[in-house]
Amino acid sequence: MLLALLARDDLDAAINAGLMDVAPCSGDCTCVTGLAPVWDAQRRLQAAWEARERHLARQARLRRRTAERDARRAPVPATPQAPRPSLPPSAAAILARAKARAAGKSGSEPHEAQ
Numbered sequence: 001m002l003l004a005l006l007a008r009d010d011l012d013a014a015i016n017a018g019l020m021d022v023a024p025c026s027g028d029c030t031c032v033t034g035l036a037p038v039w040d041a042q043r044r045l046q047a048a049w050e051a052r053e054r055h056l057a058r059q060a061r062l063r064r065r066t067a068e069r070d071a072r073r074a075p076v077p078a079t080p081q082a083p084r085p086s087l088p089p090s091a092a093a094i095l096a097r098a099k100a101r102a103a104g105k106s107g108s109e110p111h112e113a114q
Helices: 002-007 011-016 036-073 089-105
Strands: none
Touching: 002 011, 002 036, 011 036
């Protein structure tokens, strides 16, 4: 049955029929030569599966490296800090006193000359 499926190039059906489960006899019998297409198909299929696994592993490795590189290149998020005053406290106090004096002089009361 496997030979017929392989002859029709129906590899999916051959796999479902147990292609990869067939093992050669331990002795010197004619099945070894008669089943040569089965052994060949098993080798090709195993090589293809191994190639696919290497490809998937490579893709995963490349995705991981890309993510690591992007993480290194990403700007470091700023730590939240309390807003800093634009002036040091002593300068802010001097400015506030100056503004208070200026507001007092420009009021509605006229300034008397002495």
